[in-house]
Amino acid sequence: MGNQRSPIKVGNAVTIAFLLLITLFYLMPLYVMVVNGLKDAQSVSLSTMWNLPSSLSLGGFAEAWERLSPNMRNSFTMVIPATILSSLVGAINGYLFAKWKFPGSDILFTVMLFGFFIPYQAILLPMVQFLQYIGVYGTVWGLILVHVVYGLPVTTLIFRNFFAQVPKEMFEAARVDGANIFTTFTHIMLPLSIPSFVVVGIFQFTNIWNEFLFAVTVVPNPQSQPITVALNNLSGSFSVDWNVVMAGAVVAALPTIVVYIFLGRYFVEGLMAGSIKG
Amino acid sequence: MLAENNPTVHQVSPKQKTSWFKESWISPLALLPSMAAIIIFIYVFIGFSFWVSISNWRTLKQDLTLRDPLLATYGDLIRTPRFQADLRNTLVFTIIFITLAIIVGLGLAILLEKKIVGKGFFRNIILFPYALSFIVTGVAWRWIFNPETGINLFFDLFGINSILTQAGMEPLKPKWTTNPDVWFQINGILEQIFPAAGNIFVKLGIPAALIPVAIAATWQLSGFVMAMYIGGLGTVSQEVREAARIDGATEWQVYRKVVIPMLRPITISVFVILLHVSLKIFDLIFAMSGVGPGFATDVPAIFVFEIMFKATRYNLGSAAAIVMLILVAIIIVPYLISTLRED
Secondary structure, three states: OHHHHHHHHHHHHHHHHHHHHHHHHHHHHHHHHHHHHOOOOOOOOHHHOOOOOOOOOOHHHHHHHHHHHHHHHHHHHHHHHHHHHHHHHHHHHHHHHHHOOOOOHHHHHHHHHHHHHOOOHHHHHHHHHHHHHOOOOOOHHHHHHHHHHHHHHHHHHHHHHHHHHOOHHHHHHHHHOOOOHHHHHHHHHHHHOHHHHHHHHHHHHHHHHHOOHHHHHHOOOHHHOOHHHHHHHHHHOOOOOHHHHHHHHHHHHHHHHHHHHHHHHHHHHHHHHOOOOO | OHHHHOHHHHOOOHHHHHHHHHHHHHHHHHHHHHHHHHHHHHHHHHHHHHHHHOEOOOOOOOOOOEOOOOOHHHHHHHHOHHHHHHHHHHHHHHHHHHHHHHHHHHHHHHHHHOOOOOHHHHHHHHHHHHHOOHHHHHHHHHHHOOOOOOHHHHHHHOOHHHHHHHOOOOOOOOOHHHOOOEEOOOHHHHHHHOHHHHHOOOOOOEEOOHHHHHHHHHHHHHHHHHHHHHHHHOOOOHHHHHHHHHOOOOHHHHHHHHHHHHOHHHHHHHHHHHHHHHHHOOHHHHHHOOOOHHHOOOOHHHHHHHHHHOOOOHHHHHHHHHHHHHHHHHHHHHHHHHHHHHO
16 A cells, blocks of 8 residues: 555546646636726726736726616516526426326426527517516516516426435325325425525626526516626626626626525535436 | 236325325426426527518518528628638638547546545646636636747746847747747648639638637636546446456557547547537637637627627528537437437
8 A cells, every 4th residue: 555655646646736837718808807997097908917916906896886786686686586586487397296196197298398498589579578468578577577487497307306215115105194285385385495495695696696698588678687688788898898898797697606605515415406307 | 027026015095096096197297397488498489589580680670581592691691701711711620629628638537547646636726617608717817828028938038038038039929829820731732622612701711810719719628628537437447457458458558449449439429518608619719818809709609699799680690500409419419318328
């Protein structure tokens, strides 16, 4: 064993050095955003993109915040109810599809799941017309509605996978004790599924926060647009300094970065649950 | 199942029996609102989009009368040079992106499955881009691949360009996303085999500008691929690998002959998910390079968006959207059916 130890250690050192290089590559865009966001309008220039700021300036962040904070509020107003609603309805659907199967229920589930994969371009025009018809086009309500409906396939999938793992015995025992379809859900299944709610909640929060296509088609008024659209407008505007754009990108990413840092474990679980087949 | 072992449970009172009967109806009834929403927002809307694609609606004024011949708009679409470029770009982008993402993701998973100092740290950093919006990352990558800055500064900083100029060569300054070149054109060969290829108005080959976009997409999604493979590697037991090693397999052979074949189900899932991301890709390219020089980085998703909401040619945009849907469905429907059967 003693002889084997040293080559393994050398191998490890090489691997770690290689992984550190990889890390630099993965952090490169974040480095560009933060470092240039912290430069002032005079010192930010294309030829010194990789240089650290000679003096820290919060001017870029201040201006980005001033321009983007209304849109950030819009994003929060949209993402919180949409996340809660799509998770709740997904939990109910997942419970029924997993534990209350009926003839054809698996087919119905597949019919629903297909909605997760479609390119939304194929429904965009009738969706906009429908939202206009019911009077929520151009509002945050319209966005909440579409995010809840188009979120259902994936939230249902994750909860269905979760409830399918709950042992049959537990379910049967509750039935024997006289619990009905509702009380089994509220007394047994719901308390068990709290970790799943965290997973689904984070998954939906991140997806809806980062979403762009619905945001840009449902809400034409810049004042009411979510932050992804506002950032894209900021980046395409020639009257805005480059440090402001970079600071704006950091600001727009901040909520998902915070979620990732503090709840990363659940984030990983969510993306596995949302991708491994049902 | 439990009831069979427990005779007392069989003595269900008549009252409970009727409630059982009623309860079996609750599940479909409770699913009804969600199913209705899905049927309307997905299937009815797709049907309407298809109707628009065969209609005369080509201006702001809605006109749902049908075109004659019915599929004429699809003919227009296929003859549109920009859409031809989009299909080419989707194919090229998909091949480069999926190959890179799977190789990088699998490689990192193998490295980070071993006992290594800071394993969790590395995993977290590599997966981190997946939590970010494509718009955010697109904005950053747009500048990294700007010919005047970003990557190109490295060629100066590391002295590569001074060496090149001293040797009498041009300094290295790739145009990245602004490069209109199309490499390895095959139009000529194709026309000799299929005369119909003369109707292809775009250069068939690899648009150079797509490569930086594929790198950015790989950067963003390889962490996801890695996480999937790390999950899968956990299911390949150490005993199996040890057995292969005892049989004299080298470490490379253990992975190539034993581990990677056992990861097949994960590879299929990863492939299907990356493929549908790639066919639908929109935000990243929209923020990073736009349609590019000569539509070198345009994709069907951007085409639909612009033709519908900027050019207001609703039937043409809808036809392109239906083509996108069909491309995705060809992949997804067999996948969904096979998973349904496995259940």
